[in-house]
Amino acid sequence: MENNVSTALLNTRFSVLDLVPIVEGVTASEAIQRSLDLARHVEKLGYTRFWISEHHNMESLASSAPTILIGHIAGGTTTIRVGSGGVMLPNHAPLVVAEQFGTLGTLYPNRIDLGLGRAPGTDQRTAMALRRYRQETVQDFPDNIDELQVYLSRENATAAVRATPGEGVELPLYLLGSSTFSAELAGKKGLPYAFASHFAPTHLHDALRLYHQNFKSSSQLDKPYAMACVNVIAADTDEEAQRLATSAKRFMLGVIRNTRKPLSPPVASMQGEWSEMERMQIEQMMHYTFIGSKQTIAAGxxxxxxxxxxxxxxxxxxxxxxxxxxxxxxxVSELFEAKEELAYSS
Known part of the structure; x- marks a missing residue:
């Protein structure tokens, strides 16, 4: 691998986002077991963290209860950080989140991340069922973060309402987003920021710019820390990776058609699977998708x-x-396994 390709990744951490996908012919129980197996696998490979997302009312995903899954994954691993990518805060009372993640942080000290998002993680009807018909305002998300931080702080020890466990637990917060709103908010609050470029690439560069421009140091972070999620499908050859990628494309096709079935097997070609308009829409959504052999993935x-x-x-x-x-x-791990060797050779 050429140094000009490799050195760009030398100081970059690599982590995993898991939606706990249910594939055709596999039960939810088996999907969860596969996620644990994946977490153990990437832990051995040296990935930094393993995050689980919150999604509801989707027969293709078994991630409706991320807090429980995080405990399951953390209990089945030993060193990798485990967390939410993310908990959709408008679906939950801040006190409940503080208590649940405070419990996780107590069980697995210095290993739990709390990533927070403001989207519902589902369709609007299900969001209403989750939120019991409470309408969210623009200011609710920032206010809920403030309330959550209070519950997690040691300074809350004399308050009338406290999170136990939770109060004083080492629990880093991350803000997640697919627009500029959370980016600016993360900067102002001095929190790490993760952008969902794996399905919403449009505002990536604007969001990162606003995050850095608005960043103010905090007790958690003294300088900006930016993260981005990308789709990666790697195989021995470009051709094999492209074949495997048809499952992801068919999955995204189900998203835009609102027919979200379990992840299907790959097909030889997407020809006949989608219309030209659907192809363009999915390719735009999956703009930051890297498919191919090790060399192709490394360059991308x-x-x-x-x-x-x-x-x-x-x-x-x-x-x-x-x-x-x-x-x-x-x-993918082979791109960062050789960091010391690459640093020496460069």
Missing amino acids: LAQFQKETQVDELIVISHIYDHSARLKSYKI
Whole structure:
């Protein structure tokens, strides 16, 4: 691998986002077990953290209760950080989040991350069922973060309402987003920021710019820390990776058609699977998707890192076959396994 490609990734951390996908022919129980297997796999490979997202009313995903899954994953691993990517804060009372993650942080000290988002993680009807018909205002999300931080602080020890466990637990917060709103907010609050470029690429560069422009140091962070999530499907050859990627494309096709079925097996070609308009829409949504062999992936990720200057890449891989998914993460890990060797040679 050429140094000009590799050095762009030298100081970049790599992590994993898992939606706990349910593939055709696999139960929710098996999907959860596969996620634990993946977490153990990437822990051995040296990934920094393993995040689980919150989604509801989707038969293709078993991630409706991320707090429970985080405990399951953390209990089945030993060193990798485990957290939410993220908890959709408008769906929950801040006190409940503080108590639940305070409990996780007590059980697994210095290993739990609390990533927060403001989207519902589902359709509007399900969001109403989750929120009991409470309408969210623009200011609710910032206010709820403030309330959550109060519950987690040691200074709340004399308050009438306290989070136990939770109060004083070492629990870093991260803000997640796919627009500029959360980016600016994360900067002003001095929190790490993660952008969902794996499905909403449009505002990536504006969001990162606003995050850095508005950043103010905090007790958690003295300088900006930016993360971006990207789709990666790696295989021995470009051709095999492109074949595996058809499962992800069919998954996204289900999203735009609102027919969100379990992840389907790959097909030889997407020809006949989608219309030209659907193809264009999905390719736009999956703009930051890297498909190919190790060399192809390395070049693509290095260019992405140069353009964004993010501190951490969060990898998500929609791959039908579990062994192929594990292999994809192994191939990606080879890009950062050789950091010392690359640093010496450069």
